[in-house]
Amino acid sequence: MLGIGVDIGGTKVRAGVVSQDGRVLERIQKPTPSSSPVAVEDVIVDCVADLRRRWTVAAVGVGAAGWVDTEQATVRFSPHLAWRNEPLRDRLVGRIDLPVIVDNDANAAAWAEYRFGAGRGSGVMVCITLGTGIGGALVIDGRVFRGQFGMAGEWGHMQVVPDGHWCACGNRGCWEQYASGNALVRDANALVSSGSPLAEALRAATRDYPLTGPDVTAVALQGDQTAAELIGDVGTWLGRGIANLAAALDPELFVVGGGVSEAGGLLLRPAIASFERSLTGRGYRPVARLALAHFRNDAGLIGAADLARHSISEPPGFLFWPRRRTPRGQRLRKFRDAFLAE
Amino acid sequence: MLGIGVDIGGTKVRAGVVSQDGRVLERIQKPTPSSSPVAVEDVIVDCVADLRRRWTVAAVGVGAAGWVDTEQATVRFSPHLAWRNEPLRDRLVGRIDLPVIVDNDANAAAWAEYRFGAGRGSGVMVCITLGTGIGGALVIDGRVFRGQFGMAGEWGHMQVVPDGHWCACGNRGCWEQYASGNALVRDANALVSSGSPLAEALRAATRDYPLTGPDVTAVALQGDQTAAELIGDVGTWLGRGIANLAAALDPELFVVGGGVSEAGGLLLRPAIASFERSLTGRGYRPVARLALAHFRNDAGLIGAADLARHSISEPPGFLFWPRRRTPRGQRLRKFRDAFLAE
Numbered sequence: 178m179l180g181i182g183v184d185i186g187g188t189k190v191r192a193g194v195v196s197q198d199g200r201v202l203e204r205i206q207k208p209t210p211s212s213s214p215v216a217v218e219d220v221i222v223d224c225v226a227d228l229r230r231r232w233t234v235a236a237v238g239v240g241a242a243g244w245v246d247t248e249q250a251t252v253r254f255s256p257h258l259a260w261r262n263e264p265l266r267d268r269l270v271g272r273i274d275l276p277v278i279v280d281n282d283a284n285a286a287a288w289a290e291y292r293f294g295a296g297r298g299s300g301v302m303v304c305i306t307l308g309t310g311i312g313g314a315l316v317i318d319g320r321v322f323r324g325q326f327g328m329a330g331e332w333g334h335m336q337v338v339p340d341g342h343w344c345a346c347g348n349r350g351c352w353e354q355y356a357s358g359n360a361l362v363r364d365a366n367a368l369v370s371s372g373s374p375l376a377e378a379l380r381a382a383t384r385d386y387p388l389t390g391p392d393v394t395a396v397a398l399q400g401d402q403t404a405a406e407l408i409g410d411v412g413t414w415l416g417r418g419i420a421n422l423a424a425a426l427d428p429e430l431f432v433v434g435g436g437v438s439e440a441g442g443l444l445l446r447p448a449i450a451s452f453e454r455s456l457t458g459r460g461y462r463p464v465a466r467l468a469l470a471h472f473r474n475d476a477g478l479i480g481a482a483d484l485a486r487h488s489i490s491e492p493p494g495f496l497f498w499p500r501r502r503t504p505r506g507q508r509l510r511k512f513r514d515a516f517l518a519e
Numbered sequence: 520m521l522g523i524g525v526d527i528g529g530t531k532v533r534a535g536v537v538s539q540d541g542r543v544l545e546r547i548q549k550p551t552p553s554s555s556p557v558a559v560e561d562v563i564v565d566c567v568a569d570l571r572r573r574w575t576v577a578a579v580g581v582g583a584a585g586w587v588d589t590e591q592a593t594v595r596f597s598p599h600l601a602w603r604n605e606p607l608r609d610r611l612v613g614r615i616d617l618p619v620i621v622d623n624d625a626n627a628a629a630w631a632e633y634r635f636g637a638g639r640g641s642g643v644m645v646c647i648t649l650g651t652g653i654g655g656a657l658v659i660d661g662r663v664f665r666g667q668f669g670m671a672g673e674w675g676h677m678q679v680v681p682d683g684h685w686c687a688c689g690n691r692g693c694w695e696q697y698a699s700g701n702a703l704v705r706d707a708n709a710l711v712s713s714g715s716p717l718a719e720a721l722r723a724a725t726r727d728y729p730l731t732g733p734d735v736t737a738v739a740l741q742g743d744q745t746a747a748e749l750i751g752d753v754g755t756w757l758g759r760g761i762a763n764l765a766a767a768l769d770p771e772l773f774v775v776g777g778g779v780s781e782a783g784g785l786l787l788r789p790a791i792a793s794f795e796r797s798l799t800g801r802g803y804r805p806v807a808r809l810a811l812a813h814f815r816n817d818a819g820l821i822g823a824a825d826l827a828r829h830s831i832s833e834p835p836g837f838l839f840w841p842r843r844r845t846p847r848g849q850r851l852r853k854f855r856d857a858f859l860a861e
Contacts, residue, residue: 244800254803261803301667313767322659324769325643326805334799335763339680346799421677425655425767427666457676457688458586461596461603463668 434470625654776812
């Protein structure tokens, strides 16, 4: 059974046909119209119609950069798109004669990693997607944890610096103002503007100011010390935030993805160092692993497609819980099997 | 079926016989011996033996201020007691011929609130116990969330101030250094030491310096402005941390308990104000309720007793999940009923 996944980013809409084992059989891409919710809807409908000319699919999943309710139906708010309490699922169902679900893009990406990527087999997994901001998601024993109202996982908006940088969410000192592509770009451009000779290589990196995140990463990967330090600063803040999440959630695994993670070890080494330095109770507890995400640009659409398939065909996640080899676990397995067989 | 709950605090051991509906039928109390793990064990065994002379009980639950593994067996680390990787459950089982579980004291208190107190019927509930430090617990749809290794819920050790006050956990700027009884006491005594005339009432509150948390609360409740402001500072930090937890966990309800919560509105009013000011996405999301804990000193022992009873007799929490009136929910209910009837 195939599914279509659609990932609505701030600049691009990516859509693809995804197989049951997480492979992308075909992908298409269009620019995101920022004008109106209806225009975005049109693009989704076009992509789905286009792909369905060549593929027979069972369900459509849409991942959107916004806060989606627990019914996977309404986008309550999107900072980068024009949605405000938009009943996106119902609108799409009216135009696409297939089951549709809508989910947060970070939830979708995390689900792809859990099912087919870096998080396979994990018990408690925290995902951190470093893009423009920070996307977050928590998978517990085979279920995406959504909170009471569908807005859980917004780690990027936890305050880490009192009276710190202003954030698009209206607060100050949010984590994503220190550990994200935006943070990297802000600091790199400020350094270039300062006229410092340390910023030579960065200054030479582009003719089109301001610098972008990929510019800074490219200069760093070419060996420039200053650019590497800027990425290291982001990594240090990443590690501190990860230590905070370890205190709160005690996961087995952190999966770090998104554009900034392209910097690889330049980001992860300082992140691991500051995580280990900042972890509460260190020395007396198992330490969660940090891993880079397996999927890059496809994570959102793979996860959205798979969540959509799950919503129509798979048993609820908790049926995968009974894993311990206890009499109770055995008994639960029996019931799970009966449920699945029915 | 009755259970015994034992709550091991930093200074007192409280034990009690608890009925199935959460009433404490008898309670006893002894000082906590700080000398050695064996001495604490002896006190637990004595309390249980004493209560069993008058009551027939089915299980014993121990709540301890420390990090307990997911098997509810081993205390990995306790900052205020001498336990380091202590197999407490097995030691107690050897001396008490009943099923025993060990759990984190904040988990036990949260469970009491969820089952019989302020959190009854809630979906996602976050508990915050303001004592010496901050105890934390998360209950999701009728299960205490423990994380992968049993150490989840340590909100108190999330960093809120870079390079802030040192914490007993070895880090700096932990939330519990700003929103706890210790924070209140530290600031109140510093103000008294400063010689400020604003601290008159506080200075007059005791002959035994330093001031304690209850001293400050008493002075504030008598109408002293300065003491009320100090409690207000704690409340403001409480609200900021609650906003952080709302961003991450999106709960329906925050339950605030512990000694500092005795200040009531003096604490909660500023907490609610700063929570509402700091909540990310405010205006576009449902806002979690804040409630004071229902149980005071009994929460830990009631919860520990009930967790112990659950461990031997109740079905696993997820069987209570199918609550929505969907075909799938109906089907799950059928299986739950079959499971329970077996």
